[in-house]
Amino acid sequence: MNTTAIVINLFAFTGLVISLGKDRGKTVAALKVAWQVFLRILPLILLIVVLIGIMMGFIPRKLISQLLGEQSKFGGIMLAALFGSVLHIPSLIAFPLAVSFLNNGAAITAVATFITTLTMIGVVTFPLEMKELGRDFALLRNGLSFVVAVLIGLLMGLVL
Amino acid sequence: MKEKMVKQIQPTKSGDWLILTGSLITGGFLLLIFPGHEHKTLLAAKTILVELTWILPGILIFIGLFTVWVSKELVVKNLGKTSGIKGILMALVFGALPTGPLYVAFPLAAALRKKGASVSNVVIFLSAWACIKIPQEMVELQFMGLSFMTARLVLTILFIIITGWMVERVIPEFPQNKETNKKGR
Numbered sequence: 001m002n003t004t005a006i007v008i009n010l011f012a013f014t015g016l017v018i019s020l021g022k023d024r025g026k027t028v029a030a031l032k033v034a035w036q037v038f039l040r041i042l043p044l045i046l047l048i049v050v051l052i053g054i055m056m057g058f059i060p061r062k063l064i065s066q067l068l069g070e071q072s073k074f075g076g077i078m079l080a081a082l083f084g085s086v087l088h089i090p091s092l093i094a095f096p097l098a099v100s101f102l103n104n105g106a107a108i109t110a111v112a113t114f115i116t117t118l119t120m121i122g123v124v125t126f127p128l129e130m131k132e133l134g135r136d137f138a139l140l141r142n143g144l145s146f147v148v149a150v151l152i153g154l155l156m157g158l159v160l
Numbered sequence: 161m162k163e164k165m166v167k168q169i170q171p172t173k174s175g176d177w178l179i180l181t182g183s184l185i186t187g188g189f190l191l192l193i194f195p196g197h198e199h200k201t202l203l204a205a206k207t208i209l210v211e212l213t214w215i216l217p218g219i220l221i222f223i224g225l226f227t228v229w230v231s232k233e234l235v236v237k238n239l240g241k242t243s244g245i246k247g248i249l250m251a252l253v254f255g256a257l258p259t260g261p262l263y264v265a266f267p268l269a270a271a272l273r274k275k276g277a278s279v280s281n282v283v284i285f286l287s288a289w290a291c292i293k294i295p296q297e298m299v300e301l302q303f304m305g306l307s308f309m310t311a312r313l314v315l316t317i318l319f320i321i322i323t324g325w326m327v328e329r330v331i332p333e334f335p336q337n338k339e340t341n342k343k344g345r
Contacts, residue, residue, distance in 0.1 A: 005218070009215075012219070012225075027225075029224075030221070032224070033228060035220075037223055044176055050184055054190060055204075057198075057201025058190060092295070093212075095299045095304060096211070100208070133266065136330070141287070155315055159311050
C-alpha cells in the first residue's frame with residue numbers, strides 16, 4: 001500500500017548513514033535543517049488536512065466536477081491555472097489537495113495545470129524575481145510559464 | 161558556514177498557527193450546524209494526515225542532506241560557465257536538487273547571471289527549482305502515482321527547455337551594467 005513512502009524513507013535513511021560516515025558535523029547540521037523545515041511547515045500541513053476535510057465533507061462532488069471536471073472544458077483549465085498562479089503554498093502540501101480534487105470529480109487536465117502553475121508561477125515572488133533578474137525577464141518567464149502550464153495540462157489529459 | 165545555512169530557513173510564522181486555529185473552529189462549527197458530514201470530513205482528513213506522516217521523515221531528511229552537502233558556491237561555480245547541452249543538463253540537475261526555498265533561488269540566479277550564465281540556462285535553472293525539485297517529485301509520486309508523476313515530469317522538462325530558448329530569443333543577454341539595473345530593466 002505505502003511502498004512509495006517506504007522506499008523513499010529507506011533512501012533517505014541510507015543517505016543519512018552515508019553522510020554520518022563522511023562528516024558527523026554536517027549530518028547534525030542536515031538534521032537541524034530538516035527539523036526547522038518541519039517546524040515551519042507543520043501548521044501548514046495541519047491546515048491543509050483540516051481544509052481538505054472540510055472541502056471533501058461539505059463541497060458536493062457535483063460542484064467540483066462542474067467547476068473542474070471534464071464537462072467544464074476550457075473554463076475549468078483556466079480556473080485551475082489562475083488559482084494555481086495566485087496561490088502561494090508549498091508544493092509539499094499542494095499534492096494532497098490536488099489528489100483530493102482528482103478523487104472528487106476534477107479532471108486530470110485541470111489538476112495537472114493547477115500543480116504546474118502553482119509551482120512555476122509566483123505572483124507573490126514576482127517582485128523579487130523582477131528585482132534580481134529584470135522586469136522583462138520576469139514578465140516573459142511567468143507569462144510563458146502560464147501558457148506552458150495549460151499545454152502541459154492538456155497533454156496530460158491526452159496521455160493519461 | 162553551517163550556521164548561515166541553518167539561519168536561512170524562515171521561522172514559523174505565528175500567523176500560520178492563527179489561520180490553523182481559525183480553520184479548526186470553522187470546521188467544528190460547520191460540523192455542529194450541519195450534522196451528518198462527520199464521517200466524510202474525518203475520513204478525508206485522516207487519509208491525508210496518514211499519508212503525509214508516512215512520507216514526511218524521508219522528505220525532510222533529503223532536504224536537510226542536500227541543503228548541507230550541495231553548497232550554493234558549488235552551484236554557481238558549475239553553472240556559471242557551462243553552456244550547450246551540458247549547460248542545460250546542469251541547470252536542470254542543480255535546479256532539481258533541494259538546496260533551499262524559492263526566495264533563495266532568485267539571488268542565486270542573479271549570481272549565476274553575473275558569472276556569465278546564459279539567459280536560457282537561468283530560466284531553466286529557476287523553472288527546475290520551482291517545478292521539479294526532487295522532494296516535490298517524491299511527494300507527487302506518493303500522492304498522484306507513477307504514471308501521473310512521470311508524464312508531468314517529462315512534459316515539464318521538455319517545456320522548461322523550450323521556455324528557456326524562447327526567453328533567450330527575446331532577451332539575448334542580461335543587461336550587464338549597474339545603471340540599467342537601477343532603472344529596473
